[in-house]
Amino acid sequence: MKTKHLNNQKETVAEAAKLLQAGEVVAFPTETVYGLGADATNDLAVKKVFSAKGRPADNPLIMTVGSVEQLRPFVTISDAAKKLMTAFWPGSLTIILPIKEGMVSMLVTGGLQTAAVRMPQNELTRSLIREAGFPIVGPSANLSGKPSPTTAAHVAHDMDGKIAAIVDDGPTQVGVESTVLDLTAAVPTILRTGAVSQEDMADVLGSEVIDGTSPKSLSADQTPKAPGMKYRHYAPDKDVFVFDPLDWSDLKEHLQTGDAVMADEALLKQFSEKKQPSWSLGNNLDQASENLFAGLRYFDDQENIERIYVQAMPNIGLGKAYNNRLAKASGGRLFEGPHAE
Structure with missing residues (x-):
């Protein structure tokens, strides 16, 4: 077709x-x-x-x-x-x-x-x-x-x-x-x-x-009432890790060849000395939500990228939706800095 x-x-x-x-x-x-x-x-x-x-x-x-x-x-x-x-x-x-x-x-x-x-x-x-x-x-x-x-x-x-x-x-x-x-x-x-x-x-x-969005599992014979409740969603083929902005300094030291970073402009300005591939999430929560999926898709198509590290946002208002999608995209994987939970 x-x-x-x-x-x-x-x-x-x-x-x-x-x-x-x-x-x-x-x-x-x-x-x-x-x-x-x-x-x-x-x-x-x-x-x-x-x-x-x-x-x-x-x-x-x-x-x-x-x-x-x-x-x-x-x-x-x-x-x-x-x-x-x-x-x-x-x-x-x-x-x-x-x-x-x-x-x-x-x-x-x-x-x-x-x-x-x-x-x-x-x-x-x-x-x-x-x-x-x-x-x-x-x-x-x-x-x-x-x-x-x-x-x-x-x-x-x-x-x-x-x-x-x-x-x-x-x-x-x-x-x-x-x-x-x-x-x-x-x-x-x-x-x-x-x-x-x-x-x-x-x-x-x-x-x-x-x-009612707290993590819970549906059995194989249960039908979800809404999309995103039962099956894997929003996930690139590349490994995705969520990082706390408080762990930014530790993350910068951890990054290696094959890693990409998605973060807001304030953090990326501290990143200029690194040659790591990066994607701007913008200057506020609205822009971060708008740019999240585009960044994940972009790096998922890059052959030289193996891992994508994405900034978490404050868990209020639209931040709850952003963090929900990011948690699903990452499968719950966190960058294990000192502030990771």
Whole structure:
């Protein structure tokens, strides 16, 4: 299959919508990462997404919509969900809701009676979904388990020849996937951290929100309610190690041929005397989250790199999402400096 590379003009959005209507798979931009879209009501189209990604069939897909009205036929929208949608949609929040009987493919839900739903901030993609006329599935547009794509070039690296088209709207802004909140639990529970924080959601709901992202294992026969809960995610082929900024001096002495470093500008300015390959995470947490996956992908493609050392960030707000993705990418491996835990 030859993959079309489409720009962000109205005519190419219409072309992408026609491909979706024909049951094809199209990569699309969001504010978080690029997604892999197909008609969520068409089982054959959804199967193509699993095939392109190499994704396990019991790993549910997020259902992405262009408007709340487009969502109503498929799920039951509670008062709590309405509050969250009003506050955070369009945006980086995915909400798990009960499906209406017979209305959502079991391929999308992983066989569960719940669906994860989101309306992205990217206006181009919302117009694409509205023009297509149906919700689309929207997992990240990468090979299953690998770092998520934050540019169209990243998508092409993994998906050229496997999908019908890629719609290019430039780099994403957030850089890590959306927060996932389970509203079917007894107490609203975060299943994946993202840009929308626990505190923000609790304020909107006026009630407790539980962080359910602490490490836990699902048995082989259990289906996760959200992506990223059961299977290996965000991981390059190269070895990744997390380092505490307090261990920077020790890390600099430890580095050798084959090592690369990903750190913020403040640390890299202290690194000028070293000839080690490096990648800037920027000047703040927002920029670090935006640049994380791009750096992991870059060094993963460099034959001379064997190990990637990546700076941890303060574990607050968006830092929780950043550190969560980094922990998964590294498999929990730490640089064993004096401050490593």
